[in-house]
Amino acid sequence: AETPASLIMIFGATGDLAKRKLYPSLYHLFRKGKLSEHFAVIGVARRPWTDEVLREHVRDSVLTSIKDAENIEEFVSHFYYKPHDVSDSQSYIQLKNLANELDQTYGLEGNRIFYLAMAPEFFGTIAEHLKIDGLTDTNGFHRLVIEKPFGHDLESAKELNKRIRNVFSENDIYRIDHYLGKEMVQNIEVIRFANAIFEPLWNNRFISNIQITSSEMLGVEERGGYYETSGALRDMVQNHMLQMVALLAMEPPIRLTPKEIRSEKVKVLGALRSIEHDDIPNFFVRGQYGPGEINGEKVIGYREEQNVNEESNTDTYVAGKLMIDNFRWAGVPFYIRTGKRMTAKSTKIVIQFKDIPMNLYYKSEKDLDPNLLVIHIQPEEGITLHLNAKDTGQMMETTPVKLNFSNNHAPGLNTPEAYEKLLFDCLRGDATNFTHWDEVALSWSFVDKISHYWESQKAKFPNYSAGTMGPKEADELLEKEGFKWWPVT
Ligand code: NAD
Numbered sequence: 370a371e372t373p374a375s376l377i378m379i380f381g382a383t384g385d386l387a388k389r390k391l392y393p394s395l396y397h398l399f400r401k402g403k404l405s406e407h408f409a410v411i412g413v414a415r416r417p418w419t420d421e422v423l424r425e426h427v428r429d430s431v432l433t434s435i436k437d438a439e440n441i442e443e444f445v446s447h448f449y450y451k452p453h454d455v456s457d458s459q460s461y462i463q464l465k466n467l468a469n470e471l472d473q474t475y476g477l478e479g480n481r482i483f484y485l486a487m488a489p490e491f492f493g494t495i496a497e498h499l500k501i502d503g504l505t506d507t508n509g510f511h512r513l514v515i516e517k518p519f520g521h522d523l524e525s526a527k528e529l530n531k532r533i534r535n536v537f538s539e540n541d542i543y544r545i546d547h548y549l550g551k552e553m554v555q556n557i558e559v560i561r562f563a564n565a566i567f568e569p570l571w572n573n574r575f576i577s578n579i580q581i582t583s584s585e586m587l588g589v590e591e592r593g594g595y596y597e598t599s600g601a602l603r604d605m606v607q608n609h610m611l612q613m614v615a616l617l618a619m620e621p622p623i624r625l626t627p628k629e630i631r632s633e634k635v636k637v638l639g640a641l642r643s644i645e646h647d648d649i650p651n652f653f654v655r656g657q658y659g660p661g662e663i664n665g666e667k668v669i670g671y672r673e674e675q676n677v678n679e680e681s682n683t684d685t686y687v688a689g690k691l692m693i694d695n696f697r698w699a700g701v702p703f704y705i706r707t708g709k710r711m712t713a714k715s716t717k718i719v720i721q722f723k724d725i726p727m728n729l730y731y732k733s734e735k736d737l738d739p740n741l742l743v744i745h746i747q748p749e750e751g752i753t754l755h756l757n758a759k760d761t762g763q764m765m766e767t768t769p770v771k772l773n774f775s776n777n778h779a780p781g782l783n784t785p786e787a788y789e790k791l792l793f794d795c796l797r798g799d800a801t802n803f804t805h806w807d808e809v810a811l812s813w814s815f816v817d818k819i820s821h822y823w824e825s826q827k828a829k830f831p832n833y834s835a836g837t838m839g840p841k842e843a844d845e846l847l848e849k850e851g852f853k854w855w856p857v858t
Pocket of ligand 1 (some may be wrong): 380381382383385386387413414415416431445453454455485486488489517518655793
């Protein structure tokens with residue numbers, strides 16, 4: 370399937386995201402023949418670049434990710450550049466003139482995608498100008514793609530949403546959550562709904578708890594300034610972690626349409642037990658890394674990082690217990706944890722099944738291991754099922770065994786990156802793997818309660834060393850219920 374003719378306008382064309390993700394992804398679609406030859410890209414940013422400079426930049430960005438970039442010259446010839454001032458109508462009128470010209474040259478049928486790969490403070494202004502200055506006055510489709518963060522809390526998200534909804538309808542707004550473009554995140558629903566051995570067990574009668582870990586080894590790097598206004602709860606939990614919870618917990622949709630899938634996810638988010646003020650420490654743990662060691666190298670603590678307040682209260686780690694108060698999940702904790710400067714870079718989901726009613730093979734102090742289904746999201750992609758089998762030999766003793774499926778494709782052209790899939794979906798008009806406003810609103814109202822509580826209390830930071838799996842309170846969160854975090858490495 371090929372995408373329809375389209376003009377893609379990238380705001381923030383000189384930025385990091387465009388360079389690392391968007392250009393290589395577009396090239397992959399082009400090279401695989403998935404991109405209609407009726408396409409053109411206008412790069413928009415502040416710098417006084419020319420078409421030639423952008424093309425050189427795009428060529429470089431593609432060549433760093435793929436060495437034998439066939440037809441790269443033809444690909445980059447579709448790129449144009451306009452220096453731009455986001456709040457100046459004159460700028461938009463020039464942009465419109467170029468867009469109309471390219472419409473003719475490439476036969477783009479007036480279809481337009483506006484990709485905002487820049488700081489969110491400009492989203493509202495840009496959307497308004499697109500309309501006022503006539504960039505959306507064509508016969509084709511007009512879609513807005515926006516990056517995270519979508520607001521800072523429910524209030525600011527509502528404000529932003531109001532501004533962009535004045536210009537674009539909900540169906541034309543593609544809010545990126547790049548986790549939803551990941552192969553194994555998309556696989557969650559297939560594993561659940563295409564296998565007779567899982568779905569019948571996928572409920573509180575057979576599952577004891579679910580654990581989702583998304584750990585990073587990196588610290589805040591140069592993003593200290595931004596991170597100080599965000600923290601792990603807003604940066605990771607509000608979007609990626611809650612999206613994974615929703616996919617794991619949702620009811621089977623009646624059809625695989627964006628509307629049906631999103632409405633099942635919305636129901637899960639609506640069923641999240643809201644945690645009130647004083648109860649928050651019983652459900653959520655925050656952390657901030659101090660100095661420590663990563664791969665044998667000493668690293669500094671968060672408070673020593675660039676552009677970070679030396680008494681910063683910002684969370685670089687969150688662990689939490691979520692309860693979903695519906696028929697399927699009542700009583701089953703969903704544990705999540707995410708943070709920077711942890712032991713490994715890894716995103717994994719562990720589904721722990723309940724113990725069988727009695728253990729025939731109980732020998733002295735050894736219990737049977739519970740069955741686990743592990744979904745490896747990144748960097749490895751695959752599934753592992755932990756079973757008990759007979760230990761080889763004379764005795765009827767058990768030993769844990771693992772069934773492994775590894776999505777072990779060679780990295781490169783065959784591995785569609787999240788952004789490649791999401792761009793393809795957006796070009797085809799499929800919004801399934803983008804977040805609907807209702808999901809954004811429910812996630813923020815859940816997260817806001819926690820951040821308000823945390824803001825009202827001084828944290829005892831730092832409380833975990835770089836290179837560890839987080840503060841001990843995160844372990845206690847599970848231990849008090851007789852569980853433990855399953856290792857992710
Ligand atoms: P960046 O700082 O590297 O790039 C910002 C771009 O915006 C540049 O092209 C700059 O020229 C342009 N810009 C800034 N102010 C402007 C103005 N007044 N007028 C016109 N252009 C202006 O940022 P980035 O890392 O590419 O991130 C862009 C967005 O994507 C952000 O919302 C970020 O949160 C989000 N995001 C980035 C990544 C990533 O990997 N970089 C991942 C997820 C989300």
